[in-house]
Amino acid sequence: MSDAALPPLTIVEIQHRVGAELDRIGSVIDELGVLFAEAGEELALVGGPVRDAMLGRLQSDLDFTTSARPEVTERLVSGWADAVWDMGRAFGTIGCRKGPWQVEITTYRSETYDPTSRKPDVDFGDHLAGDLGRRDFTVNSMAVRVPGREFEDPFGGIVDLAERVLRTPGAPEDSFSDDPLRMMRAARFAAQLGFAVAPEVVAAMTAMAGRIEIISAERVRDELVKLVCAPHPRLGLSLLVETGLASHVLPELPALALERDEHHRHKDVYEHTLTVLEQSIDLEHRLGSGPDFISRFAALMHDVGKPKTRRFESGGTVTFHHHDVVGAKLTRKRMQALRFSNHDIEAVSTLVELHLRFHGYGSGEWTDSAVRRYVRDAGTQLERLHILTRADCTTRNQRKAERLRRTYDSLEERIARLGEEEELASIRPDLDGNQIMEILGVGPGREVGEAYRFLLELRMDEGPRTPEQAEAALRGWWAGRQG
Incomplete structure (x- = not known):
């Protein structure tokens, strides 16, 4: 496998891929878009599904963002989806399943971290542009409004995607201060997508590497697993080492x-x-x-x-x-x-x-x-x-x-x-515990365990024996112990 830089994409190629993918998932996104529009709410396909559509990576998990508050979203999808769940309600997210599609719909929001906190504070917003501005990277800050399928890209994500580079919508220092796990995500996306990371992003990761310490071990672990299982793990791991992040999350690697x-x-x-x-x-x-x-x-x-x-x-x-x-x-x-x-x-x-x-x-x-x-x-x-x-x-x-x-x-x-x-x-000994106790005339105890280990070592050294041969060896071992 090679981690050499992938060639850039053309805008025409990207547009063709997006059109084909939107047609593939049209029955879901258009239906859902009409449902929210008739209720006076905005709805947009956002983030990973839009990015992956441009890369030609087919997905069955669809992420949406909406002006609707979680209780409104839950009411709207309850009569449409096959199943609905609300484990992410505290973060503004309602999940559901429609046929083969897994759908998550999240209220426009912004997240910030207190300098000493491990968990984000969630504030709901009222505008799509504001929601896109709080996302981690420009290639994840694109959206398609539904049902009209209007493309929204306020931060130039399509150009960055064409050039295969990771940048943040605003200053990377602000983004990583809000959510330090995004530094790990930069390495993970580099490994998953084969993208380069913009120099200013690398510089911010290097300067702020210690901030990763406020993130829970479980969240760091999950990002590390995704990185290691990605198509280009060397890219992500090298970035962790280069920026000093690895010294905090996996210090054995730079050592x-x-x-x-x-x-x-x-x-x-x-x-x-x-x-x-x-x-x-x-x-x-x-x-x-x-x-x-x-x-x-x-x-x-x-x-x-x-x-x-x-x-x-x-x-x-x-x-x-x-x-x-x-x-x-x-x-x-x-x-x-x-x-x-x-x-x-x-x-x-x-x-x-x-x-x-x-x-x-x-x-x-x-x-x-x-x-x-x-x-x-x-x-x-x-x-x-x-x-x-x-x-x-x-x-x-x-x-x-x-x-x-x-x-x-x-x-x-x-x-x-x-x-x-x-x-x-x-591999097991040629005699089990019950047979050992019967042959030696002893009950459960330390001697049975020792006899079992003797027979297992014998089995390893000399291969399988008949029950009669194993019994003879066991009796000989036992006699030696008694003598």
Whole structure:
């Protein structure tokens, strides 16, 4: 994948795309527009749907802004929509569903932040232009009035979109002061759309990076997930590092830009990490789904233990012993701070901890026992571990890269062969707890757990046994303990 700048669009191309998209969604937007017009209210399609229509990105989520207050909007759509909800009422938003369309309608508004607050104050407005002026970027500050389909663009968003650049409707300092999360959104939109960010916006992000601290961890996390899962994550991540925002929300990332030793004997860990991320994205098809956050974030975090473990040895050698274990701990701590789910934390930290395991495989000398342990330790993350391990090869030495690829091919083939023979993914001892207690004549307790672990290690080392063989081994182990 490439993060090279995309070519600019022509206004004619944009107009053609918008016309086609408005025709596609016409049955919804025109009906709704008439409904509000007959009630004496204004209604306009706004923000993301308008921007995406210009980019040729089809959507089923439609955002509108209106002069109507929330209680009026709710009354108007209640007889028209298939379902209505009002979870966003405090922010002026009423949601509804009409056939396949998800619709959100928000009263004209302005949002401001108190310098020490995490939540916006909401003031309703009376004019579309005022509502558009409070939005984050000019490409999101365009609207189409319905049902007449008049285009509104008071801040030149169509030109910025054609040139693929992100600017704010007013001074970026004012915009980011009102809502500091918009700085994260700038990086996210760069990653999603492949847009450049205007120099004055970058300057404001750099000057105000510390203001992100007032935003809740959950909101920062959600923006980070969207950025990482975007088509061009390198663009967004590089912007976070360049502006200093990453030092506040993901400090492990800029820490990877290690000061290189004077002889340049180790590669740039930061650039290596971004390359591993891109190479893991290229392998996501193995998971059979779209963007996979766990796989991508593991690639991003896999070497975060290196700064803490870097050592300069005699002769100028640089080592990072145990950076996998240290990195897993740092990953867990960061993801906890960002309020990720326990499932995601466990999945990503497991991958970080195991990402070096393959390199103990040498040229393929692992025993069947070692292969079984590799599969057991990876558990449900085995396919993602395959992806991360392959992506972690960024050497420009083609001969070395080809040797590593062949060796990993061999490991996967052995895993598949043993898997067919032994059901590796669900390895259990050859005797269960009840059988252990019956054979040893003991009740539930510590001895049963120890016996279970002995049989599991035996199963890992020597493969499956018959019940009779397992019983004989268990009795021998028990006799040794008693003696």
